[in-house]
Amino acid sequence: MHLSDDDIVRSISARSPEGIEALYDRYGGLAHTVALRILSDRGAAEDVVQESFLAVWRRGSTFQSGRGSLRSWICTIVRNRAIDRLRGDRHRTRLDTPIEGESLEPAVSDPWAAVALELSGEEVRKALSELPAEQRQTIELAYYGGYSQSEIATAMEVPLGTVKGRVRIALDKLRASLADRVETPWQTQ
Amino acid sequence: MADAMSHDEVADLLALEAVGALEPSERDGMERHLSTCAACRHTADEYAELASLLPAALELVPPPARLRRNLMAEVYAEATASPTVPWWRRLIDAIPASRTFTVVGAVAVIAAIAFGIWGATSRTNLQPPVTVSYTVSGTTATGTLDVPAGGTPAVLMVNGLQPLPSTKTYEVWLIPPQGSPKGVAFLSPSPAVGGWVAVVPGSLAGYKSLAATVEPAGGSPTPSNTEVLSGQLTAS
Numbered sequence: 001m002h003l004s005d006d007d008i009v010r011s012i013s014a015r016s017p018e019g020i021e022a023l024y025d026r027y028g029g030l031a032h033t034v035a036l037r038i039l040s041d042r043g044a045a046e047d048v049v050q051e052s053f054l055a056v057w058r059r060g061s062t063f064q065s066g067r068g069s070l071r072s073w074i075c076t077i078v079r080n081r082a083i084d085r086l087r088g089d090r091h092r093t094r095l096d097t098p099i100e101g102e103s104l105e106p107a108v109s110d111p112w113a114a115v116a117l118e119l120s121g122e123e124v125r126k127a128l129s130e131l132p133a134e135q136r137q138t139i140e141l142a143y144y145g146g147y148s149q150s151e152i153a154t155a156m157e158v159p160l161g162t163v164k165g166r167v168r169i170a171l172d173k174l175r176a177s178l179a180d181r182v183e184t185p186w187q188t189q
Numbered sequence: 190m191a192d193a194m195s196h197d198e199v200a201d202l203l204a205l206e207a208v209g210a211l212e213p214s215e216r217d218g219m220e221r222h223l224s225t226c227a228a229c230r231h232t233a234d235e236y237a238e239l240a241s242l243l244p245a246a247l248e249l250v251p252p253p254a255r256l257r258r259n260l261m262a263e264v265y266a267e268a269t270a271s272p273t274v275p276w277w278r279r280l281i282d283a284i285p286a287s288r289t290f291t292v293v294g295a296v297a298v299i300a301a302i303a304f305g306i307w308g309a310t311s312r313t314n315l316q317p318p319v320t321v322s323y324t325v326s327g328t329t330a331t332g333t334l335d336v337p338a339g340g341t342p343a344v345l346m347v348n349g350l351q352p353l354p355s356t357k358t359y360e361v362w363l364i365p366p367q368g369s370p371k372g373v374a375f376l377s378p379s380p381a382v383g384g385w386v387a388v389v390p391g392s393l394a395g396y397k398s399l400a401a402t403v404e405p406a407g408g409s410p411t412p413s414n415t416e417v418l419s420g421q422l423t424a425s
């Protein structure tokens with residue numbers, strides 16, 4: 001039986017092990033790929049993936065379906081834990097900070113999440129390849145290397161403002177490029 | 190406090206936040222703005238979603254089968270945990286869940302606990318009542334899959350299997366009427382009982398049979414060898 005992402009979230013919220021099993025079967029490969037890309041160590045990557053899914057299991061229902069996709073959510077959790085491991089900061093866990101937003105009002109449905117779900121890896125690779133090298137390198141240093149804005153500025157020998165601009169322009173270009181590649185109607189707000 | 194940041198300034202910070210590059214010193218101002226600005230919260234969600242697409246460009250590296258086994262063993266153990274810590278929970282907790290789990294460790298743990306399960310029958314709280322027992326067999330092996338009451342994990346105990354080199358393992362599969370077998374556990378040697386033991390987590394509902402195959406250490410996504418053991422999941 002095929003479970004939708006919403007079905008999986010409901011199952012996890014109800015403390016059903018089958019929910020975590022379905023989540024892992026759908027996104028475990030992606031989670032492992034992200035952790036391995038960041039850590040370059042198979043053992044450490046496996047540990048991070050296991051810790052991340054166990055954290056989801058133990059915390060249950062912190063995912064808010066109106067605020068992005070389940071894939072985005074689990075990627076964020078795994079990425080944050082892998083970066084924490086990379087930096088040797090094992091005491092800090094950022095599971096909730098970008099996810100829960102409990103103080104926020106209920107969000108409207110995010111059309112970009114629906115668009116994103118239709119994209120293939122090849123389409124994302126192509127969109128990334130169209131970015132200028134310095135923009136691509138900037139977001140990869142941040143996302144996979146765990147570098148902060150000031151650390152990137154130092155590493156690339158550019159002003160802080162340049163880093164800020166490159167990241168935003170890169171994401172805006174990706175959004176425009178990827179939105180053109182899917183059929184789902186897309187309107188920026 | 191007045192919100193001194195413009196939407197444009199906040200969008201810059203949201204982009205940094207999405208890729209994990211925001212400086213901690215800039216977080217307070219951004220979050221203050223977000224608390225009163227629905228449009229920027231929407232932008233925050235968009236950027237986060239975009240950043241999460243970055244891994245889609247990577248070549249997928251499938252995780253080893255043992256990762257799923259270890260994860261689900263822990264999840265099922267917690268799902269069925271009770272304050273009194275029953276015997277099966279002690280069994281699962283005692284099995285190292287990390288990837289550094291070794292055969293030597295497994296032997297010691299399984300032997301000790303299996304000895305306790307089978308030997309200390311006078312301790313009435315140690316061995317739960319078995320509601321269903323399935324028979325499994327192979328060319329040289331025989332055994333049982335005992336399903337305790339209360340939805341606790343089933344335990345597979347087998348005699349007659351040959352020892353394996355450290356590069357191989359006996360992997361246990363649940364086989365549905367249609368579709369692919371699901372790897373659920375590994376058999377570990379138990380010298381104390383002269384056989385092999387595996388904890389099979391999760392429900393058996395929806396599966397018609399159980400089998401074991403010899404696989405590379407760490408397991409395989411699907412069975413790659415013929416069965417050394419099998420049994421129908423109909424009560425014997």
